[in-house]
Structures are given as C-alpha cells and as structure tokens.
Amino acid sequence: MNGINLSDIASLENLIDRSGKIAITAHMRPDGDAVGSCSALYHCLKEMGKSPVIVLPDASPGYLGFVTDSIGSGDILDFDSCRPEAERAVAGSDLIFCLDYNAFHRTGQMEEVLSLSRAKKVLIDHHLNPDRTMFDLTFSEILVSSTAELLFHILLSMARYASDAGKLPAEAALALMTGMTTDTNNFANSVYPSTLRMASSLLEAGVDRDCIVGHLYQEYREGRIRLVGELLSENLKITDDGVAYMILDRETMDRYGLQEGETEGFVNIPLSIGRVRMSCFFKEDQDRIRVSLRSKKGISANRCAAIYFHGGGHEQAAGGRLAVPDDVKSIDEVAAYAEKATHEFMNDIQKDKCTGF
Numbered sequence: 060m061n062g063i064n065l066s067d068i069a070s071l072e073n074l075i076d077r078s079g080k081i082a083i084t085a086h087m088r089p090d091g092d093a094v095g096s097c098s099a100l101y102h103c104l105k106e107m108g109k110s111p112v113i114v115l116p117d118a119s120p121g122y123l124g125f126v127t128d129s130i131g132s133g134d135i136l137d138f139d140s141c142r143p144e145a146e147r148a149v150a151g152s153d154l155i156f157c158l159d160y161n162a163f164h165r166t167g168q169m170e171e172v173l174s175l176s177r178a179k180k181v182l183i184d185h186h187l188n189p190d191r192t193m194f195d196l197t198f199s200e201i202l203v204s205s206t207a208e209l210l211f212h213i214l215l216s217m218a219r220y221a222s223d224a225g226k227l228p229a230e231a232a233l234a235l236m237t238g239m240t241t242d243t244n245n246f247a248n249s250v251y252p253s254t255l256r257m258a259s260s261l262l263e264a265g266v267d268r269d270c271i272v273g274h275l276y277q278e279y280r281e282g283r284i285r286l287v288g289e290l291l292s293e294n295l296k297i298t299d300d301g302v303a304y305m306i307l308d309r310e311t312m313d314r315y316g317l318q319e320g321e322t323e324g325f326v327n328i329p330l331s332i333g334r335v336r337m338s339c340f341f342k343e344d345q346d347r348i349r350v351s352l353r354s355k356k357g358i359s360a361n362r363c364a365a366i367y368f369h370g371g372g373h374e375q376a377a378g379g380r381l382a383v384p385d386d387v388k389s390i391d392e393v394a395a396y397a398e399k400a401t402h403e404f405m406n407d408i409q410k411d412k413c414t415g416f
Contacts, residue, residue: 060203060253068216070196074179078154081111086160087167089115093159094123095238096206100156101130102231103214112148116167120320125274126237129230138169152178159206162190185209204254207238211257224260236266244327282315300405301336303329304397308390309343326351339397343390348381367400
C-alpha cells in the first residue's frame with residue numbers, strides 16, 4: 060500500500076474535531092467490508108466523544124449481526140425502511156464519511172440527499188476511479204484488500220492511536236478484521252503485505268479471529284447449503300472459453316427462503332475448478348439482474364463488467380447488472396447473453412457493448 064499523506068490525516072483530525080453531527084454512509088446492499096468499516100469508524104468516533112450515526116441504503120445483512128449488535132439503538136438506520144429519519148440524519152450532518160464506494164450513484168436512493176448536502180464529505184475507498192470532485196477529502200487506494208484495511212491504516216496514522224492497534228476500541232478492531240476477512244474471501248484473494256500486517260496487529264491486540272470465522276462461515280442456514288448443492292449440480296455451466304456461470308431466479312430463491320446476503324461467496328466456488336478462468340453469478344432482482352464476476356490472474360473481471368454489465372470493481376473481482384427489459388427481456392435470456400458476452404470478451408473481441416442476438 061502506498062503511504063498515507065500525513066497532511067491529509069491532519070485535515071481529517073481537524074474535520075472531526077470541528078464537527079458536531081457526523082454521518083457514516085456506505086453503498087447499496089452493504090457487504091461485510093462496508094458494514095465492518097462503518098461499524099469500526101462509528102466506535103472510534105464514539106470514543107472521541109462524538110455522536111455518529113450510520114446511514115445505509117439498505118439494511119445490514121443478518122449474518123453481520125455480531126458486528127452491528129454493539130451499535131447503539133437508533134444509531135444505525137437504513138434508508139429503505141426508515142427514510143425520513145435517514146434523510147434527516149444525512150441532511151443535518153456537519154461531516155459525512157463515504158465508505159466503500161467511489162461515487163454517490165452507488166448509494167442508490169441516497170444519491171440525491173448526499174449530493175444536496177452541504178456537509179464536508181470524506182471518501183475512504185479502495186475501488187477504481189473515485190469521483191474526487193464530490194469529496195472534500197479523499198483517501199483512495201486500490202492496492203489494499205478492502206476499505207476496512209485502508210481505514211485501519213488511516214486510524215493508526217492518527218495521533219490518538221499512534222500506530223498501536225491495541226489502542227483501538229475492541230468493537231472497532233473486531234469490525235475491521237471482519238471487513239477485511241470478507242473482502243479477501245478469508246485470505247483467498249486481494250491479499251497484500253499490508254493486509255497481513257493488519258491481521259497480525261489486530262490478533263496481537265486481542266481480536267478473536269476464530270470467533271469471526273465461526274460467525275461468517277459456520278452459521279449458515281441449512282437452506283443456503285442445499286441451494287448451493289442445487290446450483291452446482293443442476294445450474295452450473297462451463298463454456299469452452301473457461302467461463303463458469305450460474306443463474307439464480309426469484310422462484311428458486313423463494314423456494315429456499317433465501318435472505319439478503321446469503322449468496323455472498325457463491326461466485327467464488329467455480330474458480331476451484333482447474334479449467335475455469337472466470338466465474339459469473341447472475342441473480343434476479345426486480346427490474347434488473349445482479350451480476351458478480353470473479354477471475355483468475357490474467358483475466359480482468361473489472362474490464363468484462365465495464366464492457367458488458369454496466370459495472371466495474373477490481374481487476375479480479377467486479378460486479379454489475381443487466382437491465383430488464385433493455386439488456387435482456389427476462390431471466391430466461393441471461394444464459395444466451397452471458398455466453399455471447401463472455402465468448403467475445405475471452406476471445407478479445409473489442410466492443411463497447413454487447414447488443415442483440
């Protein structure tokens with residue numbers, strides 16, 4: 060990871076000192092990194108004597124309850140179910156932290172209220188191409204595992220913590236380790252020397268990683284595991300180009316009682332197959348198909364997402380969407396679209412957009 064500018068740290072400390080009301084925000088459908096980062100910053104700000112509130116576009120997934128349970132009642136709001144309170148929290152803030160997203164449109168319905176806010180805005184993010192014009196202070200670094208890792212290094216650069224992870228609130232340390240663990244798929248990808256230094260420091264500070272792993276990977280519902288079995292046995296397809304894809308429709312999700320966040324990690328499973336070079340996971344969601352892409356070294360999931368799926372992300376981990384009916388008329392057309400798009404991409408056919416069949 061590149062060094063953190065100490066003048067930016069001084070500016071950050073000054074912004075926090077001068078701010079009365081602080082909001083902490085993240086992207087739509089927050090994952091472990093988003094929730095972990097927001098929770099960690101919340102606890103640090105509370106320790107500084109501030110009264111922060113976390114405002115998420117959607118509710119935090121249930122499997123991350125062990126992280127969010129330590130947040131005060133009323134201090135975590137989701138825009139989807141309590142919009143008036145969430146709007147007031149954002150609009151009334153002096154300082155807004157924008158974690159794990161690079162532009163306001165990634166917050167969905169929150170985009171307008173964030174854009175209109177006159178509060179100072181601080182970006183802390185690890186995605187490509189941040190919209191720097193929208194933020195007063197930007198911490199953007201792509202050579203880190205996660206926003207949680209970037210936040211960890213920022214916090215330890217502050218005078219209050221003085222490079223000592225043991226000085227972090229225990230709840231913040233746990234949340235940071237959780238965010239980094241989920242975004243690396245439990246150290247399976249996007250791991251840098253700085254990532255391991257972070258993990259070592261947090262373990263020395265007393266974080267119980269076994270507890271985190273237990274909550275994240277050993278408390279699944281039986282229905283989730285049985286769904287994985289069905290997808291792998293009946294749904295998984297592998298093309299001649301080495302692209303694996305799975306398609307999850309609404310009817311199947313309802314049949315298994317799938318909950319938000321429970322498909323996390325599905326896209327990674329086919330990469331364990333030797334001949335698979337890229338994995339695609341498609342999930343039906345109202346007026347769109349949500350797309351997750353993962354790839355092995357040498358294949359750019361980010362570029363594929365940008366060209367064919369209105370998305371982007373990291374070099375080997377990206378996401379996007381297909382609009383219904385603009386890109387595909389229904390979930391039934393996704394397989395054909397996926398095979399045509401990935402065949403073009405894997406064979407390096409340069410196109411700005413995949414259209415028509």
